Amino acid sequence: MRRAEISTIMNRYETRTPFKQVEWVRSIVGYQIFPDRFYNGDPGNDLKANSTDELWINEVSKGTPVFTRWDGPVTPLHCCHQYFGGDLKGVTEKLDYLKELGVGLIYLNPIFTSGSVHGYDVYDYYTVDPKFGTLDDLKTLLDEAHKRGIRVIFDFVPDHVGLGFWAFQDVYRNGPSSRYWSWFIIYKWPFKLGDSSAYKCWWGIGSLPQLNVLNKEVRQYLINVALYWLSIGFDGLRIDTPLDVIGSENFFRELREVVKSRYPDAYIVGEIWDYRPEWLRGEAFDSLMNYYLGRNILLSYAKGVLNGYTASARLSEYYAGIGVNVAGMGFNIIGSHDTSRILTDLGGGGLRDTPGNESIKRLKLLSTLQYTQPGMPVVFQGDERGVTGRQSNYDEQRYPIQWDRLNQEVFEHYKKLGELKNTIPALSTSIIHVLSTEGSILAYTRGYNDEVLVVANNALEPVAYKLPEGNWSVLYVSSGENMEVDNGSITMPPLTAIILVKEQSSTISNVTPPTFTQTSNTTTQTTAPSNNTSLTQPGEELWKTLSPVFTAVAVLAFIIVAIILIKRVRTRVDKGI
Structure with missing residues (x-):
């Protein structure tokens, strides 16, 4: 494969690479x-x-x-x-x-x-x-x-x-x-x-x-x-x-x-x-x-x-x-x-x-x-x-x-x-997994480890819903009713959305809100010291670190496969196949 062809592939990939996120937006x-x-x-x-x-x-x-x-x-x-x-x-x-x-x-x-x-x-x-x-x-x-x-x-x-x-x-x-x-x-x-x-x-x-x-x-x-x-x-x-x-x-x-x-x-x-x-x-x-x-x-x-x-x-x-x-x-x-x-x-x-x-x-x-x-x-x-x-x-x-x-x-x-x-770190990530549902139920998880679950029922009658695998506890019910998980299931009241969290997971943090200092028309963010879990999860920082590596490996793998395919095609042509 010519260098120019490799460059073209790289350029096409780069146009699909996510641009820098304004990180402060996702947590407010x-x-x-x-x-x-x-x-x-x-x-x-x-x-x-x-x-x-x-x-x-x-x-x-x-x-x-x-x-x-x-x-x-x-x-x-x-x-x-x-x-x-x-x-x-x-x-x-x-x-x-x-x-x-x-x-x-x-x-x-x-x-x-x-x-x-x-x-x-x-x-x-x-x-x-x-x-x-x-x-x-x-x-x-x-x-x-x-x-x-x-x-x-x-x-x-x-x-x-x-x-x-x-x-x-x-x-x-x-x-x-x-x-x-x-x-x-x-x-x-x-x-x-x-x-x-x-x-x-x-x-x-x-x-x-x-x-x-x-x-x-x-x-x-x-x-x-x-x-x-x-x-x-x-x-x-x-x-x-x-x-x-x-x-x-x-x-x-x-x-x-x-x-x-x-x-x-x-x-x-x-x-x-x-x-x-x-x-x-x-x-x-x-x-x-x-x-x-x-x-x-x-x-x-x-x-x-x-x-x-x-x-x-x-x-x-x-x-x-x-x-x-x-x-x-x-x-x-x-x-x-x-x-x-x-x-x-x-x-x-x-x-x-x-x-x-x-x-x-x-x-x-x-x-x-x-x-x-x-x-x-x-x-x-x-x-x-x-x-x-x-x-x-x-x-x-x-x-x-x-x-x-x-x-x-x-x-x-x-x-x-x-x-x-x-205060819930999972809600400050960019991650959502929409779950397959039927009828009136809408459900999705949030967070890198699916540690928060949101379930809604837009019907006028209660609906039973089988929760995903895990030990879930009810954190908030929009209608104000008392609800509990029963043997991995929950009965959703009418016109209600609930937020559940996985037990034994660090999902809630009393985060001290950021403050700002204004200097020479440039705004800088400072966060007061806290012993609580940060809104930015380690997984997010790890992904930022490893993402270039994964990108390079993926592109290299693509190039190798392309070279192999081209060689096979040339061999078949040479043999008159």
């Missing part, structure tokens, strides 16, 4: 915050959105923004232009609350100057929106979060901007003579602000002109924006609608290379809703927003749309398509600002409705499955309090958290899940 709980609707820490900035709201400059869809008390009614402008006053100081004030839930990462919806409540129509990527506070407020939030071992990622919107974006305003005023004309795709000029027929815009929405990311100057501008906010102290970025970005594949490869070269532990998440493992090959994202896992599989199972057999098959297929390194970095979300509340999806009703017992059981079953997947479970603000809300009613799922209302049962359940996620 994530929490999404929609700033205007989380908590009002500074009433002094409540009306500042009035000076930037897009409705004042839109020449096609005119209107007036609404400013409402915290418990005010939902209006037709609730999605985008009804302001309640939540801000960055409010997030800082609730950090201890988040820590109580076991949260180790905050994902902030856009906080940069924009023309709406949601912030996806950016006016200035380099400024904190005055309605949310100041740059100092942001730095305080980051510092206080890091002190508590909580990382923070920001929402990055590279595809489109708002009508007030400075470069688009220049094009609007000066037309083809504008220095920024090629930053956009303009169909006609002059035009009215908000006229979707005059320029390329996101999903045909005139208030969201798209950036021409094929333009080298635009790409560099966006990359510099990402680097700037990482230098301020953010720990990663969630990228909005990457599939809609013009020239997306090349841009995200370039963005990743630059970001990872300076911040190798920065976490990069892409908002892709369907199953697209081709984006997880080390050239774009560390994870997708795993709606496919969270909604198509886990939520469908919790609702009873999928039985256990089908859910098991889909779960197996999902993990078979991604690398083990990717599984451990999963951004595992089920509900968000873009979906109805998951409790509503499970039959809990709309805003201010009182969820029934069945929907609460389904929620607790679902969240138990979410927290025991490889990677990071991500909770949308308020889900841990039993909040409901329909997307169909002006996105009422984004309604402000009413802090005087709490479903204690749901809250205590999420606290317990956070504790288990933070």
Whole structure:
């Protein structure tokens, strides 16, 4: 075999080699915050959105923004232009609350100057929106979060901007003579602000002109924006609608290379809703927003749309398509600002409705499955309090958290899940084994030695289940019932998920949460001394050490077999066979 042929084989293998994992992701709980609707820490900035709201400059869809008390009614402008006053100081004030839930990462919806409540129509990527506070407020939030071992990622919107974006305003005023004309795709000029027929815009929405990311100057501008906010102290970025970005594949490869070269532990998440493992090959994202896992599989199972057999098959297929390194970095979300509340999806009703017992059981079953997947479970603000809300009613799922209302049962359940996620080493590995089941049962093990077992029953009646071989004990039951293993079997209550552990195995550790120190815009992690078992298991470190050896042996074996086969073929040809 020629050296060139060997080189080709090696190159093909290297493209399949897992890329470096952002290890801190796999052992924490994530929490999404929609700033205007989380908590009002500074009433002094409540009306500042009035000076930037897009409705004042839109020449096609005119209107007036609404400013409402915290418990005010939902209006037709609730999605985008009804302001309640939540801000960055409010997030800082609730950090201890988040820590109580076991949260180790905050994902902030856009906080940069924009023309709406949601912030996806950016006016200035380099400024904190005055309605949310100041740059100092942001730095305080980051510092206080890091002190508590909580990382923070920001929402990055590279595809489109708002009508007030400075470069688009220049094009609007000066037309083809504008220095920024090629930053956009303009169909006609002059035009009215908000006229979707005059320029390329996101999903045909005139208030969201798209950036021409094929333009080298635009790409560099966006990359510099990402680097700037990482230098301020953010720990990663969630990228909005990457599939809609013009020239997306090349841009995200370039963005990743630059970001990872300076911040190798920065976490990069892409908002892709369907199953697209081709984006997880080390050239774009560390994870997708795993709606496919969270909604198509886990939520469908919790609702009873999928039985256990089908859910098991889909779960197996999902993990078979991604690398083990990717599984451990999963951004595992089920509900968000873009979906109805998951409790509503499970039959809990709309805003201010009182969820029934069945929907609460389904929620607790679902969240138990979410927290025991490889990677990071991500909770949308308020889900841990039993909040409901329909997307169909002006996105009422984004309604402000009413802090005087709490479903204690749901809250205590999420606290317990956070504790288990933070203290069971097997749940911090990237390993999952989906078991073969029938009927309503879904089951899988976690950990290198299958030391944790998760079993769920989405039926309305009890179901007996024979446990895998081993001495198992019940650790947690989502429905709160008392359960015991009986002669290697267990009777699963209706709408329940349980977590079991193998006896005589070190599966639980009271791990001291990590703390962070900020020095010269570089975040370093320090862990307080502990006599307990580390979240990183020895097997994982051993695999990191031996993996190159196994790789070399496998490639060498392949080459040897190929040489033997080629020689045999040549011999047969020489003999005229």
